[in-house]
Amino acid sequence: MRNAHLTINHQALLHNVAQIKRYAPQSKVMAMVKADAYGHGAVVVSNIIKNHVDALGVAFLAEAIALREAGIHCPIAILEGVFSTNELDLAFKHDCYLVVHQQAQVDFLSQYAGNKKTLIWLKVDSGMHRLGFTPQDITSAYTQLRALPCVHDIILTSHFACADDLGSPKTSQQLQVLDELTKQLPPLARSFANSAAILAWPQTHHQWVRAGIMLYGSSPFANKTAHDFNLQAVMTLKTQLIAIQHLKQGETVGYGSTWQAQRDTRLGVIAIGYGDGYPRHLLPNTPVLVNGQKTVIIGRVSMDMITVDLTDIEAQIGDDVTLWGEGLSADTIANSANTISYELFCQITQRVTRFIA
Numbered sequence: 436m437r438n439a440h441l442t443i444n445h446q447a448l449l450h451n452v453a454q455i456k457r458y459a460p461q462s463k464v465m466a467m468v469k470a471d472a473y474g475h476g477a478v479v480v481s482n483i484i485k486n487h488v489d490a491l492g493v494a495f496l497a498e499a500i501a502l503r504e505a506g507i508h509c510p511i512a513i514l515e516g517v518f519s520t521n522e523l524d525l526a527f528k529h530d531c532y533l534v535v536h537q538q539a540q541v542d543f544l545s546q547y548a549g550n551k552k553t554l555i556w557l558k559v560d561s562g563m564h565r566l567g568f569t570p571q572d573i574t575s576a577y578t579q580l581r582a583l584p585c586v587h588d589i590i591l592t593s594h595f596a597c598a599d600d601l602g603s604p605k606t607s608q609q610l611q612v613l614d615e616l617t618k619q620l621p622p623l624a625r626s627f628a629n630s631a632a633i634l635a636w637p638q639t640h641h642q643w644v645r646a647g648i649m650l651y652g653s654s655p656f657a658n659k660t661a662h663d664f665n666l667q668a669v670m671t672l673k674t675q676l677i678a679i680q681h682l683k684q685g686e687t688v689g690y691g692s693t694w695q696a697q698r699d700t701r702l703g704v705i706a707i708g709y710g711d712g713y714p715r716h717l718l719p720n721t722p723v724l725v726n727g728q729k730t731v732i733i734g735r736v737s738m739d740m741i742t743v744d745l746t747d748i749e750a751q752i753g754d755d756v757t758l759w760g761e762g763l764s765a766d767t768i769a770n771s772a773n774t775i776s777y778e779l780f781c782q783i784t785q786r787v788t789r790f791i792a
């Protein structure tokens with residue numbers, strides 16, 4: 436049987452929740468489980484953390500309904516809000532918190548004829564320029580929402596563009612916009628911080644933080660590791676060694692014959708590839724662990740298989756191979772693939788078997 440599999444580490448997830456609370460001890464925690472919990476499995480992750488966080492965050496209504504249908508009853512916030520009155524009715528039916536970032540969403544709420552109430556996350560665009568009311572329009576949106584019987588309370592929310600870049604002036608600029616704005620509104624609970632802000636911008640924590648990548652044990656910063664923040668990898672991606680080849684110096688490996696042996700080489704074939712979501716484009720010398728020993732990928736990643744250098748390590752067919760996770764940071768592989776761990780996690784495909792440990 437093919438053995439490409441990933442394991443979700445239950446203890447690591449709870450450890451990371453505790454770390455979020457350690458960094459933001461005064462704040463409530465929204466745990467981001469959108470995009471199938473960053474590829475970790477939204478139902479699995481939500482069940483593990485639901486009694487340890489204050490809300491779950493999803494991107495859109497269907498993600499929230501899927502969690503409700505799986506029996507998850509804790510608060511769930513829909514970060515893009517709803518896009519019709521029909522969606523609004525469903526969101527109320529499923530007791531969701533709603534982000535409101537544009538006038539149409541205020542209008543849907545004003546047409547709501549039911550008797551439920553919810554918590555509204557009023558979103559201001561403080562400089563990310565993706566979603567949100569302009570600072571000029573926020574007071575009007577706030578006043579309209581306040582008057583609606585279905586609005587239980589209002590939280591002011593915004594998102595940072597560059598909180599992961601400590602050299603950028605952008606976060607301070609956004610904070611200035613937000614400071615000005617809070618003077619213009621009555622006192623409101625606030626939610627601004629993502630993982631990078633939780634870790635590096637304590638002045639942004641306020642009443643609610645929204646933690647994503649740090650929950651899964653990765654660092655949001657290019658120059659700092661998860662270890663620096665005492666975060667533990669939640670997902671470990673593994674497979675097995677399925678063949679060993681002996682190459683003479685000068686022979687080449689794989690599609691395009693892009694790698695040529697500089698010496699006689701013992702080569703291992705491992706059962707995983709881009710068809711499983713492992714990235715195809717990598718820098719030379721991307722690491723893997725074979726039986727816990729570090730070695731490197733050689734040749735092109737193909738759909739089902741990857742070739743690795745076994746010349747300097749002990750290895751035999753059937754050996755366990757770690758692609759990332761425990762013992763090998765996903766951030767290292769993300770770096771090598773010119774991406775971020777968020778994308779690596781989200782790209783794992785259905786044919787990879789999943790376990791919870």
Ligand SMILES: Cc1ncc(COP(=O)(O)O)c(C=O)c1O
Pocket residue numbers: 467514594628629630631645646647648649655
């Ligand atoms: C609005 C919003 N808040 C919070 C987060 C969490 O970000 P991170 O995973 O960097 O903690 C995201 C993630 O994309 C988001 O879109």
